[in-house]
Amino acid sequence: MTVVDLGLPRRLVDVTLDGETVSVPEGSTILDACTAVGTSIPTLCYGDTLRPANACRVCMVEVEGSRTLVPSCSRKVTEGMVVRTDSERTRHSRKLVLELLGSSADLSTTPHVAEWMEQYQAKPERFGPPDPPADDHDERPPGEHEEPDGTTAATVQQPAKVDNDLYVRDYGKCILCYKCVDACGEQWQNTFAIAVAGRGFDARISTEFANPLPDSECVYCGNCIEVCPTGALSFKKEFDMRAEGSWDESRQQQTTTVCTFCGVGCNLTLHTQDNEIVRVTSPHDHSVGHGNLCIKGRFGWEHMQDSRRPAEESTEPTTGQA
């Protein structure tokens, strides 16, 4: 997205991006500057409605004078900064980060990642065949691990957590971007149902003591699904359709409308396939909700297409029926 909030007048700062001088408002990030001139930089943990977590390291760029590469999503530009977004060093870093992610998590539902893998010639499989799924990830203590023999590559593969009717947590796809935790916590929802638990490679998103979601503080606003970049969090509907092979985004339509449940005026984008709602998102640039919804807006649509409905209704006369 290229929208830069103008707000109060801000001083312009001159920076050099890949040899080209660009003027951007003071306080912009390097990513903002890149976006403004049309330079594309891959991002995963960056969220347009969240504070940068700086975790995925896929957006790293080279800044002259800096010992290490810097995250473009959070580093603010300074006058005279010289940035290289496509040097050998940044390409190497991006390639390796993609390989490390691809070798440890299932990225099959992460948008754009396949193109990036190709662009950077990333080959996650070179670390060896992936470990099979394991169901003990939630119990792994910090500071110790089973010694590997190197014949397989450790992964976060694990059975999906299906413990409620509304959404599924498939943490075999989780890259630990922190976005769901931030959306659930003080940046948006203030529910604090989930946090990062554990440490190192065994760090994971978890409720307290990994209790099932229905026993947790979750209020099912689904704002975590809204920000999840990998599809680790998905509507139960989408999860089931993917499982049965009927999920097909090319056949889906998006229609943005206003939520009818209350007077706040949140916008809903209904994703429909074959005239059925399959997913609900909310526009991030909408001034009311900034992409956030509550349980009603996010999930309160099943009644519109409940398969039991005709049968139930047939027991009582309804006007308008032929």
Added chain:
Amino acid sequence: MDLHYLDATPTEAERAAVDALLGSPEGGNGLDPGTVHGHGDAHNGGHPNGSGPFPAHGAAHGNGSAHGNGTRDGRDMLLPALHAVHDRIGWISQGALNHICRQLSVPPADAYGVASFYALFALRPRPSRVLHVCTDLACKANGSSELCDRLEQSFGPAGTAVDGMTWQHSPCLGACERAPAALAFEAGDPARTQLLAPAGTDEIEESARSGPADADREPPARESVPQAGDPELRLLHRVGVVDPDSLDDYRAHGGYIALRNALRAGPAEVIKQVTDAKLMGRGGAAFPTGRKWDSTASQPVRPHYLVCNADESEPGTFKDRILMEGDPFSVIESMTIAGFATGCAKGYLYIRGEYPRATRRLANAIAQARERGFLGRSIMGHEGVDFDIEIRRGAGAYICGEETALFNSIEGYRGEPRSKPPLPVEEGLFGKPTVVNNVETLVNVPLILIEGGEAYARIGTERSTGTRLFCLSGTVARPGLYEVPFGTTLRELLDLAGGVPEERTLRAVLLGGAAGGFVRPGELDLPLTMEGAQEAGTTLGSGVVLVFDDTVNLPAMLLRIASFFRDESCGQCVPCRVGTVRQEEALQRMAGGKAPPDGDDLALLREVGQVMRDSSICGLGQTAWNAVESAIDRLGTLSKGGPA
């Protein structure tokens, strides 16, 4: 914010442990979740470290408004509260966690995330008696595997609960000079801990059966300082000479002269002297201390905080433990001077959880200093000079030695490093300007204030001034803590420690710790200076000099280093979280002679190493490949045709 809690309730013992620290929710003087900033008073007598009340606590934290300073509802008491339960019970149940959360207004998921970050905490039932056996570099080179074998025979594999006890492997316990080491812990009221070092196989089995004895039955600190009593010593001159529990004895040996000089000279002059002395940080990064102090002092935002980083966890490092155990008052005096110079009314001393004796001695030193007017309000009678110190115990996380991770740990968050900028001197602990100094760095300060910065700078070399502590361990004749002027060569230092045992040959020296680099036997004329080490492509780091002779299995050491970084990565950023895993896997393949999955494992290691160095958030990931790289490139370890 409407927080929800669990239905789980604490047992009476769990409730008592938490309430002893935080105050009873029903009681009048307790920590009411609504008026949480009263918790300064709630420590009265209840703090496990005995750090006690801090008169200026409310002022330092509250800044006049309940929520205006970045602290949130007493959340910074989360880690002490987790310790309180763990010390009393031996593990943290859902009920206990829930009670802490209610007391501190912390969401249970958040608190679980914090508790599950630390290796010393158990979140499932565990016997109250736990034996942590160090299997890190120095102990590995000195027979830790025999200890593990014996324990395995007698009690089953690590982690087995049997006869009310369990044992587990531990990263470096910081007792390398007395390797092999083990830390015995038994939960209770009070909890007991004892460092067994050197630990014999019979002794360790006995300890596993009967639990820890009094920790002060450990050998005195003097035995870890072969030079003890040498009049040339500067940083170590009181270790083994003074009674570490006596303020009077400390003063009889020159204690508190420096603070008096500092109070007379004023903050600006103190900073000038430290700058003139060209004192550089001894924690590893070697940043000029004077510049750090000056930047903090000049920040207009208040309050300022001082943090003494005593989370010494770099494998092979034990210098700060010996300073704290042998001369605890000097650490307290030095912090007081630093706080005075940089405008801090409050200092935190963050000490690793594996140092029970040092913690007790420091707590005692703080209590005595406070009682005698060397801490608290109007220090040494100087109106308006207020400073006090609170001890915070770590709980088994190497990463918390990284300064911004340390802030998060104190604040009650997961010990994950923050992105820099902003630097700690601008936005550090609780978002306020903060100066962080290592223990060894701080204890240089009194010397500077007694002899003057210029005189201090005449010791050592032009750029590396003063003396430096080196932790000699591994296969060396007289392991221990040594103090030599900067510029001493590695050979001279090894000679001082008696070199490798007779009829053995030196194979390699690991300089600077797991994040440092290996030095070849042919490079012993390396001058031990910041710049000398840098030129030689290594670092002095935290002063680790781990000596390996020809009996040591170097590939096993590399595997241990790789395993260590994997265990200690916080998990926040991808290059480190996954890179340290891939590094270990590749090294295992190379050491085991297994065919690489796709081509060249060495090339793979280099590529992974490069992305860790370039793109990790903090120094842990950035240096996780250093030692492995230097072993491969300088020693030829694991290379085809090289020494196995």
